[in-house]
Amino acid sequence: MPFGQLVIGPPGSGKTTYCNGVQQFLNALGRKTIVVNLDPANDSMPYECAVNVEDLITLNDAMDAYQLGPNGGMVYCVEYLEKNMEWLLLKLKPYADDGYYFIFDCPGQVELYTHNQSIKTVVRRLEKLDYRLACVHLVDSSYCTEASRFISVLLLSLTTMIMLEMPHVNVLSKIDLLEQMGQLDFSLEYYTSVMDLDYLLFHLNEREPSERFGQLNKIICDLIEDYSLVGFSTLCITDKHSVANLIKEVDKANGYIFGALSEGNESILMSANSTDLLSEARDAQMRYEAMRGSSSSANGRPSGAGNAPLDSLLNGMSIVEHFHKDL
Ligand SMILES: Nc1nc2c(ncn2[C@@H]2O[C@H](COP(=O)(O)OP(=O)(O)OP(=O)(O)O)[C@@H](O)[C@H]2O)c(=O)[nH]1
Ligand SMILES: [Mg+2]
Secondary structure (H helix, E strand, C coil), X not given: CCXXXXXXXXXXXXXHHHHHHHHHHHHHHCCCEEEEECCCCCXXXXXXXXXXXXXXXXXXXXXXXXXXXXHHHHHHHHHHHHHCHHHHHHHHHHHHHCCCEEEEECCCCCHHHHCCCHHHHHHHHHHHCCCEEEEEEEEEHHHXXXXXXXXXXXXXXHHHHHHHCCCEEEEXXXXXXXXXXXXXXXXXXXXXXXCCCHHHHHHHHHHCCCHHHHHHHHHHHHHHHHHCCCCCEECCCCCHHHHHHHHHHHHHHHXXXXXXXXCCCHHHHHHHCCCCHHHHHHHHHHHHHHHHHHHECCCCCECHHHHCCHHHHHCCCCHHHXXXXXX
């Protein structure tokens, strides 16, 4: 029974980086893992990709052949993949038979998960063949900095969950960059557990008072609370605790921890030492507050030192080499 994760999220949310980091992490733990690229516009892949949709179709092919723009071309590509599902199944089969764990790197166009049915159909076909998949939905943690942006992310996450109808782990990615974003209005825990949204509305109405949209914002927040489905894990891809915690969540969501009961299933060991979502958010907050403290200059504003982009954080190392450095 093959297990895996479907990695989705808006453009630039860190999907490809996550796929690379998690593959390295799991391989280092002894779990045989491959990355399947389902993004026909993925021009720079940091991982070695076992199956690549670009061998079937590329975005440029679709755009040139049918004079489409990038969005139309992307929709054409995923619909083409849906129609050529046998191609994908044939490519995956040897790895599935060999007990590999799958990570699917998906395109970032949001409409593919909120309106278009093709990705959903691809997932249903895989599920029929007993693939056990969880969706990992990455959204940039910078959305926490403004109430209106966070509400739109909540709505996007809820819509995606309802649309895809599969086990789902929502993730606030690039949490290391929080230190650059100044003080959040609430604790990180408030954003991860999506607590009482009235506080968020209060902030929104104070900062952007609007008679017209105030009522709309309230209705959207009520809707999100009524469903009571959305919550977030956190991720900093260079922090091994953060990656390990997220993998534990995903292993529970897709059933790997229960279904792959083979000798040496490292997921059972990891979960024996499990933390819940709240304590994970608390840990993350403490780590990044400490980081903010150490990178602040005398006047309390963040200095440039802590603002390194991912590449300079890694300093030429692979993600897993960076983890080993801390051991
Ligand atoms: N600081 C930091 N940067 C990150 C992290 N994850 C990803 N990035 C950076 O975010 C940028 C976008 O990352 P990608 O992995 O290409 O994002 P993506 O979601 O695959 O993007 P598309 O495929 O274009 O939708 C890159 O510059 C990464 O280096 C993280 O945890 N921390
Ligand atoms: Mg990508």
